[in-house]
Amino acid sequence: MPQPGSAEVFVGRDAEVAALRRMVADAAAGQGRVVWVEGEPGVGKSTLLRTGLAGASELGCRIFSAAADEVGQRFPLQVMLECLRIGADAGDGGRAQMTDVLRAELRSDMGWASDPVVAASERLVARVDELCATSTVVMAVDDLQWADEASLLLWHRLGRLANQVPLLLVGACRPGSRRPELAKVRRQVLARNGAVLRLRGLSEAESTELLAALLGAVPGPELRRFVDHTAGNPLYLRELTEALVREQAVRVDAGRAEMAAPADAAPSLASVIARRLDFLSPDVRQLLRTAALLGNEFAVTDLATILERPPADLVTHVQDAVAAEVLVDAGERLAFRHPLLRRELYRSIPVPARVAAHRHAAQQLAEAGAPVERVAEQLLEAPATAGEWLVEWLAQAAPTLTYRAPQIVAELLTRVVEDLPSGDPNREALAADLVSVLFRTERDAEAERWTREVLKTTIDPERAARMRWCLGYILFRTGRLDEARAETRAALADPTLPGPWPGRLQSLKATILGCGFGDVAATEAAALRTLELGEQAADLFTVGQAMSSFFFVHAARRDYRAALSVLDRGLALLGGAQDHGDLRPKLLDERIFTLHNLDRLEEAETTLRTARRLAEEGGEAPATRLHVSAAVHYFWLGRWEDALAEITAAADNLAELTSFGLRARWQILLMHGVAAFIHGHREDHKAATAQLRLGHGQPMTSAADLDNCDFLVAAAALAAENEGRPAAALAMFAPYLDPTHGQTLLKHQWLPGVVRLALELGDVDVARTATRTCEAEAAVGASPRASAAVDRCRGLLDGDPELLLATAEHYRAVGRVFELAQTVEDAAVVHARAGHAAAARASLAEATQLYSELGAAWDLRRAEEKMRGYGIRLGTRAARRRPTSGWEALSATELTVAYLVAEARSNPEIAGMLFLSRRTVQTHVSHILTKLGARSRVEIAKEALRHPRPVTPE
Numbered sequence: 001m002p003q004p005g006s007a008e009v010f011v012g013r014d015a016e017v018a019a020l021r022r023m024v025a026d027a028a029a030g031q032g033r034v035v036w037v038e039g040e041p042g043v044g045k046s047t048l049l050r051t052g053l054a055g056a057s058e059l060g061c062r063i064f065s066a067a068a069d070e071v072g073q074r075f076p077l078q079v080m081l082e083c084l085r086i087g088a089d090a091g092d093g094g095r096a097q098m099t100d101v102l103r104a105e106l107r108s109d110m111g112w113a114s115d116p117v118v119a120a121s122e123r124l125v126a127r128v129d130e131l132c133a134t135s136t137v138v139m140a141v142d143d144l145q146w147a148d149e150a151s152l153l154l155w156h157r158l159g160r161l162a163n164q165v166p167l168l169l170v171g172a173c174r175p176g177s178r179r180p181e182l183a184k185v186r187r188q189v190l191a192r193n194g195a196v197l198r199l200r201g202l203s204e205a206e207s208t209e210l211l212a213a214l215l216g217a218v219p220g221p222e223l224r225r226f227v228d229h230t231a232g233n234p235l236y237l238r239e240l241t242e243a244l245v246r247e248q249a250v251r252v253d254a255g256r257a258e259m260a261a262p263a264d265a266a267p268s269l270a271s272v273i274a275r276r277l278d279f280l281s282p283d284v285r286q287l288l289r290t291a292a293l294l295g296n297e298f299a300v301t302d303l304a305t306i307l308e309r310p311p312a313d314l315v316t317h318v319q320d321a322v323a324a325e326v327l328v329d330a331g332e333r334l335a336f337r338h339p340l341l342r343r344e345l346y347r348s349i350p351v352p353a354r355v356a357a358h359r360h361a362a363q364q365l366a367e368a369g370a371p372v373e374r375v376a377e378q379l380l381e382a383p384a385t386a387g388e389w390l391v392e393w394l395a396q397a398a399p400t401l402t403y404r405a406p407q408i409v410a411e412l413l414t415r416v417v418e419d420l421p422s423g424d425p426n427r428e429a430l431a432a433d434l435v436s437v438l439f440r441t442e443r444d445a446e447a448e449r450w451t452r453e454v455l456k457t458t459i460d461p462e463r464a465a466r467m468r469w470c471l472g473y474i475l476f477r478t479g480r481l482d483e484a485r486a487e488t489r490a491a492l493a494d495p496t497l498p499g500p501w502p503g504r505l506q507s508l509k510a511t512i513l514g515c516g517f518g519d520v521a522a523t524e525a526a527a528l529r530t531l532e533l534g535e536q537a538a539d540l541f542t543v544g545q546a547m548s549s550f551f552f553v554h555a556a557r558r559d560y561r562a563a564l565s566v567l568d569r570g571l572a573l574l575g576g577a578q579d580h581g582d583l584r585p586k587l588l589d590e591r592i593f594t595l596h597n598l599d600r601l602e603e604a605e606t607t608l609r610t611a612r613r614l615a616e617e618g619g620e621a622p623a624t625r626l627h628v629s630a631a632v633h634y635f636w637l638g639r640w641e642d643a644l645a646e647i648t649a650a651a652d653n654l655a656e657l658t659s660f661g662l663r664a665r666w667q668i669l670l671m672h673g674v675a676a677f678i679h680g681h682r683e684d685h686k687a688a689t690a691q692l693r694l695g696h697g698q699p700m701t702s703a704a705d706l707d708n709c710d711f712l713v714a715a716a717a718l719a720a721e722n723e724g725r726p727a728a729a730l731a732m733f734a735p736y737l738d739p740t741h742g743q744t745l746l747k748h749q750w751l752p753g754v755v756r757l758a759l760e761l762g763d764v765d766v767a768r769t770a771t772r773t774c775e776a777e778a779a780v781g782a783s784p785r786a787s788a789a790v791d792r793c794r795g796l797l798d799g800d801p802e803l804l805l806a807t808a809e810h811y812r813a814v815g816r817v818f819e820l821a822q823t824v825e826d827a828a829v830v831h832a833r834a835g836h837a838a839a840a841r842a843s844l845a846e847a848t849q850l851y852s853e854l855g856a857a858w859d860l861r862r863a864e865e866k867m868r869g870y871g872i873r874l875g876t877r878a879a880r881r882r883p884t885s886g887w888e889a890l891s892a893t894e895l896t897v898a899y900l901v902a903e904a905r906s907n908p909e910i911a912g913m914l915f916l917s918r919r920t921v922q923t924h925v926s927h928i929l930t931k932l933g934a935r936s937r938v939e940i941a942k943e944a945l946r947h948p949r950p951v952t953p954e
Contacts (some may be wrong), residue, residue: 010051010201012206014481016052018198023161024052025059025137026168030939031168032161032169032936034159034170036170037170038186040233041340041470042338042340043175043199044199046172048054048172049142055223059136061135061168064138066082066083066142067141068143068144068151069143070296071377072145075408076404079151080155082152083140086124106902121157126918127917128158130908130921135166135493136167137426139158139167155185159185164929165907166937167695170829171185200232200849202232203235210238211224211241219254223259230269239759242276246279247275249261273344276324276341277351278324279324280320282492283317288326289357291334291336292342293357293361297336299332300314302333305370306927308364323368326341347409355381356382358378361378362390363390372400373401373404375397375611376401376409378409395441397409402437410438415543428454429460429463441453449931451604454467461498465491469501472488475652476508476512481516481517484516485512485517501902502537503533503534504541504545506529507546510527510545513526513700514552515703518556518743520743524549527553530549531546531547540574544570550563551567558782559780560597560598564595567587570587592604593629595607596785615913616911616918618910624649625667628667631643631674632644636816636819637818638820641893641894642891642893644929647671648926649917649920649923656773665702666707669683669705669712670711673714675691677689677718680719681856683858688719695709696712710749710750712748713749713750719937721915730754737754737766737770748790749785755770762798767796768813774789774790775793791810793808799830804824804827805823808827818890821854828844829840837870844864884931886931895912900913902945904941
């Protein structure tokens with residue numbers, strides 16, 4: 001897409017141009033916006049963008065622009081990379097890093113590398129965020145209807161960012177697209193108060209003005225009548241007018257233009273374009289048809305490669321095409337002046353010749369060493385025939401394409417494998433490559449089919465072992481646990497398993513037994529064998545997986561010190577190895593969980609920061625899983641705003657919630673459960689219900705799912721209690737009274753609430769059972785947290801306020817704010833029952849203060865109503881409910897972020913300073929804008945100046 005500022009004939013669109021220029025000025029003043037321009041082909045969308053954004057650079061804006069291309073729409077992030085000129089400047093470290101991410105091959109022979117598209121998307125957002133910290137940024141993307149899905153998702157994410165940084169994000173699109181992702185992006189523009197500019201045909205007066213400008217003369221009535229058929233479409237009108245001039249069908253006399261002779265109805269736009277091309281020489285037309293194979297924009301070197309001619313030989317023909325206004329300069333490349341010109345040329349090639357031309361282009365580009373994506377673009381447009389060069393090229397390109405564009409390589413491999421005869425020696429190897437990419441993209445039914453087919457014929461032990469591993473994992477992640485166990489058992493019985501594969505299959509067996517069946521003893525035996533085999537083969541993946549399985553065993557037995565020991569051993573063994581990027585964050589995640597149960601919350605925070613740093617450096621799996629871990633961590637610390645910010649950041653892209661390729665349903669359950677529980681305590685019933693619906697919509701088929709749906713259960717029980725159905729709430733916790741229910745499920749964190757609820761209902765038997773269950777769980781391990789939960793249960797059951805207050809001091813010391821508030825409230829109730837009014841009032845005052853700081857409106861109301869039953873009121877000393885808007889509504893983290901925004905820090909800078917992810921900071925800024933009713937970071941800064949940061953005494 002040519003840069004804004006090109007000189008061209010442009011009439012009308014005064015309101016739209018003015019609107020764009022106002023939004024440029026607003027962005028330059030700090031207020032970003034999203035603009036959606038739509039209109040039929042040729043109506044002037046591109047020209048409007050160039051004209052409306054022409055003065056942006058004079059206001060200090062940095063302008064980035066590109067147009068999506070029909071040919072490249074299946075390659076992830078293609079148009080956004082072009083827009084931000086990624087790879088265009090070798091001296092730019094940030095661009096070079098992103099180029100490397102997308103061009104890398106799979107680092108792990110198990111296929112467990114981070115998704116480069118996700119990683120690059122995050123880096124691109126961070127890149128724009130950083131650019132906006134130093135200048136206003138204008139990004140214009142034309143022809144969004146051709147944009148790839150990843151680019152549309154990134155455009156959507158940038159739209160969220162535009163609400164808080166000086167970013168004007170402009171997209172142009174044809175209406176009526178059937179792509180659901182495009183319709184979703186458009187709806188989100190409207191939902192975020194974005195501007196939609198709908199371009200229709202020019203008015204009769206505007207069409208006449210354009211016609212006069214093109215001809216340099218006033219059009220007469222017959223000419224105006226003839227061009228009325230263009231319906232005000234500027235491209236159609238221009239092409240038709242220039243055709244009339246070329247064919248001398250217009251006579252200009254004394255400043256007046258008129259038809260030279262009566263004419264029939266105007267030809268169609270396609271016909272007019274064809275007539276323009278007919279004026280070119282056959283050689284130029286052939287060059288343009290070949291160029292049309294490459295898309296709307298192309299490099300002259302690629303064109304020369306396909307034509308098998310030196311670039312210098314093409315100069316004259318290219319100049320003729322430019323002079324005829326078919327091609328235009330697009331920086332380092334050439335482009336068709338309008339996509340319709342390219343489409344007409346492309347369609348003029350007969351289909352058989354077109355297919356052959358694409359095959360020839362692919363082969364020539366491949367032999368010239370062109371990037372694999374460029375070769376694949378050509379192959380996608382022609383049914384593949386498994387020629388020798390294609391088989392050889394595909395075998396070499398598959399690893400890169402699997403990492404960069406897995407859906408495309410899957411299609412190409414499927415075509416070629418199905419075309420090869422069953423006895424062809426290349427078929428099996430390519431089919432195995434196909435399994436790898438289908439497995440990676442979770443196309444499980446297809447992956448299973450091809451896995452079984454390879455296993456029928458292969459005599460290669462390495463390939464057979466890999467296929468068995470894939471098949472076992474596919475069966476596991478699709479919930480077919482019995483089949484998965486049987487398949488893995490059969491594979492392990494093969495004495496010919498080579499190299500590391502006995503250990504890897506044994507590690508899969510341990511995962512199935514633990515996460516699938518929850519069989520602790522069998523998992524331990526399998527983990528021991530996994531470790532033995534992994535050490536024999538010196539295979540870090542297998543050893544790391546063994547440590548994770550041992551974690552499950554120790555966690556199920558509540559031996560958290562032993563769990564911490566094996567996790568630290570696994571992390572030490574992995575060191576800085578990049579081969580198994582997903583394994584390290586998995587172990588770190590499990591370490592955070594373990595430290596929580598040891599009440600070593602500061603260490604848990606440090607581990608979370610370490611995991612974030614590794615994820616932000618890009619060498620690890622996507623950071624989304626860390627958002628979920630952080631949300632749980634912050635919930636128990638009483639940092640509920642931070643927990644919700646993490647959940648919002650996680651919800652940006654649920655597809656990232658993966659664990660070794662498996663969609664981690666248990667993390668999704670946790671995410672919705674924590675959000676629902678917080679919203680329920682805050683009496684935001686609409687939000688709580690929405691989260692409960694999303695959580696309960698997830699199938700629960702594995703032991704891991706059942707162990708991690710506890711927040712959802714608690715949130716559903718809280719909703720029932722809110723509705724005045726305490727008995728129903730208590731019934732929801734009935735499974736938690738069974739000592740055999742769950743493996744790593746932390747029943748002790750919910751059982752004190754069960755005791756409280758049971759006693760309120762007069763069901764002492766249930767209260768005693770809950771206490772005994774809590775005691776049994778605490779007895780099998782050395783968990784300070786479980787021991788504190790026992791003391792709280794016992795204090796409630798025995799009516800012992802001193803024991804409850806001692807338990808409260810433990811929670812205060814380790815930083816568990818929510819449990820502290822609930823325990824202090826319990827002490828207030830027990831004191832009140834015993835007639836200790838002063839002590840009850842003091843405990844109630846502390847509980848209400850804590851609930852107020854949490855924004856826990858339900859708990860405040862419940863505590864106050866309960867205590868009124870004992871004649872105890874706080875009166876003027878009652879805690880003030882936390883405001884929901886204004887400066888005082890900001891949480892501690894939001895205040896810190898607001899002051900850093902006032903210092904002109906970018907989101908990535910703030911993230912680094914606070915050990916948060918960039919997404920989390922963006923969410924905090926969004927919440928700050930909402931609470932302050934502000935529209936930009938500038939307004940946040942002004943508000944911060946009115947509230948100087950408190951001076952911390954030295």
